Amino acid sequence: MTRLLVLIMGAMATVIFALVVLVILPKSMLSQLQAPPQLKPPSEQELAGRSLYISNGCIYCHTQQVRDPSFTADISKGLGSRPSVPEDYIHDKPHLLGTMRTGPDLFNVGARLPDRNWHLLHLYQPRALVPWSIMPAFPFLFRHKPKADPGDKVLEVPKPFAPGNGVVVVSEEAEALVDYLISLRHDYPAPSNEDQKEVQP
Amino acid sequence: MTETVASPRTQQDSTLEHSKIRVSADEVAAYDHSGRQPVLLGFFIAVVWLLVGTVLGDISSFKFDRPDLLSEQAYLTFGRIRPAHLNVMVYGWASTAMFSISLWLMPRLCRTRLRWATAATAGILIWTLGLAVGTVLLIAGYSDGLEWLELDGQWADPLLVAGAALVGASIWRTLAARRVHHLYVSVWYVAASYPWFLIIFIAGNLPIYQGVESAAVNWFYAHNALGLWLTTINLGLIYYLLPKIIGRPIYSYWLSLVGFWGLALFYALNGMHHLIGGPLPSWMIATSITASIMMIIPVVAVGINQHMTVVGRFGAMRYSPALTLAVIAAMSYTAVSLQGILTALVSVNRITHFTHWTIAHSHLGLYMFVTLSLFGGMYYILPRVLKKEWPSTRLVRAHILLVGGGMILYVVALGIGGVLQGLSLLAPSEGFEVSVTSTRPWLLMRSVAAVIISAGHIVFAYHAYLLAFTHRGSLTRQPPFFELKPVLVKKRAP
Ligand code: HEM
Ligand code: HEM
Numbered sequence: 115m116t117r118l119l120v121l122i123m124g125a126m127a128t129v130i131f132a133l134v135v136l137v138i139l140p141k142s143m144l145s146q147l148q149a150p151p152q153l154k155p156p157s158e159q160e161l162a163g164r165s166l167y168i169s170n171g172c173i174y175c176h177t178q179q180v181r182d183p184s185f186t187a188d189i190s191k192g193l194g195s196r197p198s199v200p201e202d203y204i205h206d207k208p209h210l211l212g213t214m215r216t217g218p219d220l221f222n223v224g225a226r227l228p229d230r231n232w233h234l235l236h237l238y239q240p241r242a243l244v245p246w247s248i249m250p251a252f253p254f255l256f257r258h259k260p261k262a263d264p265g266d267k268v269l270e271v272p273k274p275f276a277p278g279n280g281v282v283v284v285s286e287e288a289e290a291l292v293d294y295l296i297s298l299r300h301d302y303p304a305p306s307n308e309d310q311k312e313v314q315p
Numbered sequence: 316m317t318e319t320v321a322s323p324r325t326q327q328d329s330t331l332e333h334s335k336i337r338v339s340a341d342e343v344a345a346y347d348h349s350g351r352q353p354v355l356l357g358f359f360i361a362v363v364w365l366l367v368g369t370v371l372g373d374i375s376s377f378k379f380d381r382p383d384l385l386s387e388q389a390y391l392t393f394g395r396i397r398p399a400h401l402n403v404m405v406y407g408w409a410s411t412a413m414f415s416i417s418l419w420l421m422p423r424l425c426r427t428r429l430r431w432a433t434a435a436t437a438g439i440l441i442w443t444l445g446l447a448v449g450t451v452l453l454i455a456g457y458s459d460g461l462e463w464l465e466l467d468g469q470w471a472d473p474l475l476v477a478g479a480a481l482v483g484a485s486i487w488r489t490l491a492a493r494r495v496h497h498l499y500v501s502v503w504y505v506a507a508s509y510p511w512f513l514i515i516f517i518a519g520n521l522p523i524y525q526g527v528e529s530a531a532v533n534w535f536y537a538h539n540a541l542g543l544w545l546t547t548i549n550l551g552l553i554y555y556l557l558p559k560i561i562g563r564p565i566y567s568y569w570l571s572l573v574g575f576w577g578l579a580l581f582y583a584l585n586g587m588h589h590l591i592g593g594p595l596p597s598w599m600i601a602t603s604i605t606a607s608i609m610m611i612i613p614v615v616a617v618g619i620n621q622h623m624t625v626v627g628r629f630g631a632m633r634y635s636p637a638l639t640l641a642v643i644a645a646m647s648y649t650a651v652s653l654q655g656i657l658t659a660l661v662s663v664n665r666i667t668h669f670t671h672w673t674i675a676h677s678h679l680g681l682y683m684f685v686t687l688s689l690f691g692g693m694y695y696i697l698p699r700v701l702k703k704e705w706p707s708t709r710l711v712r713a714h715i716l717l718v719g720g721g722m723i724l725y726v727v728a729l730g731i732g733g734v735l736q737g738l739s740l741l742a743p744s745e746g747f748e749v750s751v752t753s754t755r756p757w758l759l760m761r762s763v764a765a766v767i768i769s770a771g772h773i774v775f776a777y778h779a780y781l782l783a784f785t786h787r788g789s790l791t792r793q794p795p796f797f798e799l800k801p802v803l804v805k806k807r808a809p
Contacts, residue, residue: 116496116498118490118491118498118506121503121507122506122507122510125507125510125511125579126510126514128579128580128583129511129514129515129543129579129583130514131583132535132539132583132584133514133515133518133583135584135602136531136535136584136586136587136599136602136603137518137528137531137535140527140528140531140595140596140599141524141528143596144526144527144528144596147526168458168460169394169395169456169457169458170389170392170394170395170456171392171393171394171395171397171398171458172394173394173462174393174394174397174398174462175393175394177669179593181592181593185592185661185662186592186741187740187741187742187743190743191740191743191747197594198593198594200527200594200595202594203526203527203530203594204525204526205525205526206525206526206529207525207526208459208460208461208524208529209461209526209527209529209530209533210460211530211593211594212669213462213589213668213669213673214669214670214673215669215670215740215750216379216751218747240382241382241383246751246752247382247751248379248382248751248755249382250378250382250383250393250394251383251386252386252392253386253387254387254388254389
């Protein structure tokens with residue numbers, strides 16, 4: 115090649131073509147999606163929990179997507195009753211689909227594990243509930259106090275994991291994060307059958 | 316040292332044009348000198364980031380073996396250290412070193428001095444400031460939430476855009492002032508990468524996406540950051556180093572063309588293969604899988620082209636660490652791409668998606684290809700810019716053996732661990748526990764590899780310090796590699 119113009123025009127053409135195909139076109143197509151009636155917009159509290167999910171990097175170990183049963187075991191392993199569809203994510207900004215399943219998928223964790231106290235203890239120390247877990251503990255989402263003040267919610271921590279003295283008090287942050295986790299349930303039917311994805315090649 | 320390369324008359328192509336040019340050593344030294352300031356600054360900053368990123372990578376790795384390690388403080392939690400590792404390595408180490416490499420390559424390939432060198436220096440500093448701000452915010456809990464685009468959109472990203480644009484301006488200004496007719500293949504890759512990076516980075520960071528679009532643009536960006544930025548500049552560097560060190564032209568001009576335009580066309584469409592099975596319209600994912608399979612064309616073209624350039628002269632690797640690393644990096648590029656094409660097939664992806672196989676692939680690409688190529692570039696470029704030789708062949712040898720051996724262990728261990736994890740995630744009768752316990756021994760092995768690689772990085776940083784800041788290297792009076800000394804084996808070749 116001898117011409118800069120060929121280089122720059124060619125290079126721009128390819129990347130802009132891809133941008134149109136993979137970003138601009140889908141954006142206009144997807145803008146017509148309707149939120150399924152059963153999918154409630156997130157509350158303030160759930161959004162606060164969601165931003166803690168982002169800032170503490172849960173996404174690097176957990177996905178939020180259920181794939182087609184024809185080539186995965188997602189549904190037979192109880193991650194959901196149907197594959198996830200674009201409508202399920204309509205309120206998500208940014209998306210939290212994830213790329214690693216170091217821990218289980220959380221798309222329907224609210225349906226699978228509805229118990230608040232389980233989640234609180236699990237966040238404080240996963241190994242108190244699941245001995246083989248390699249999930250990090252998040253003690254900084256709790257307060258460690260000599261004794262509880264009125265109105266404090268005290269977390270019951272089993273012996274080997276409890277601090278030597280004082281009590282563990284649940285913070286607003288931990289409550290918000292658990293609210294968010296419990297809100298993760300997509301057990302309503304998929305909005306329309308056309309959106310049920312066919313099998314990939 | 317003579318920079319003249321005699322080439323056989325049979326190669327009727329632009330590579331011949333370029334190597335026919337007779338350039339005096341003084342002239343080349345003047346080109347190297349013109350970019351001295353930004354080139355040295357960039358390499359210095361890159362090595363600092365490499366060390367920071369190594370510590371972050373090590374901590375991330377150890378946390379898999381000891382999940383309660385350093386968990387008391389929010390800023391040390393895995394979910395912050397790991398993205399900090401990614402951002403520091405990709406934008407700090409690799410990208411900053413790539414700035415220097417581009418700024419050094421362009422004057423030589425355009426046969427003119429570097430233009431707007433001060434803008435380039437400023438660009439590198441602004442970029443570094445942006446990254447430092449972004450990383451601190453990330454560790455403090457301010458993340459934009461998209462993998463590869465975590466850095467704060469308000470405080471960090473504008474600085475990164477400005478920094479890359481300034482470096483890019485210097486590159487393009489130099490190109491516009493070129494004194495050669497033909498554009499050598501490295502020029503295509505390096506020059507195109509800057510506008511590519513700016514377009515994808517700005518598109519990726521616009522805060523206008525919601526729901527699955529946000530996933531689409533996330534992976535459009537991340538894949539192109541790999542394919543149209545990290546890959547391209549390093550291919551450009553390898554295309555320069557191989558023929559230069561061996562002293563014969565690139566095997567085929569046509570294969571170079573196929574490799575470049577094939578990559579530009581197909582790579583840009585690859586992004587959705589990170590979301591196979593995900594909740595996107597299926598035509599998008601099918602497009603990316605098809606484009607991934609088509610990548611076989613540019614990958615094989617580049618592989619053959621580079622292999623045939625070196626073939627028969629592999630022995631020269633004994634004398635040049637830069638050549639050794641460039642050859643390993645070129646082979647790793649072929650390997651990681653073939654692995655990637657395999658991973659993009661649904662039948663393989665159903666097993667390996669979401670597992671540590673992807674991490675093995677990442678490091679095969681970003682380490683065995685990108686990082687080794689950058690090390691090779693630094694071994695070649697630093698002595699020429701500093702006008703002294705690397706002080707110790709023992710340190711060079713130790714560095715290459717530690718990082719090469721460590722990374723092979725890393726990739727093999729996680730490759731096996733990832734497949735076991737994936738099979739267990741698919742097995743109907745196995746609980747999630749099996750996927751964790753069966754991977755742990757392999758994760759432990761990765762941590763062992765992490766220690767070995769880190770030792771290699773310390774050796775390299777120490778050696779670079781000796782070269783740049785002491786007079787040890789200047790005791791070697793000859794120009795670089797004047798005296799043919801085997802570097803990687805003790806004995807001289809017969
Ligand atoms: C000392 C050497 C290194 C060690 C010990 C190391 C370790 C790690 C660890 C533990 C992770 C997280 C894996 C997970 O989430 O399961 C990771 C991810 C990553 N590392 Fe490294 N790393 C090293 C060098 C590098 C270098 C030099 C680069 C780039 C130039 C790099 C780029 C990345 C990227 C891009 C990811 C994200 C991968 C993905 O999301 O698939 N690493 N690394
Ligand atoms: C033709 C070439 C390639 C193809 C088809 C390809 C394919 C893929 C696929 C399918 C994935 C997603 C895996 C998953 O999540 O299940 C992936 C991830 C990745 N690839 Fe490649 N790859 C190619 C070349 C490369 C090269 C050359 C590099 C490095 C320079 C690279 C670096 C990465 C990284 C870092 C990731 C992880 C991204 C993340 O999750 O953060 N790949 N690749």
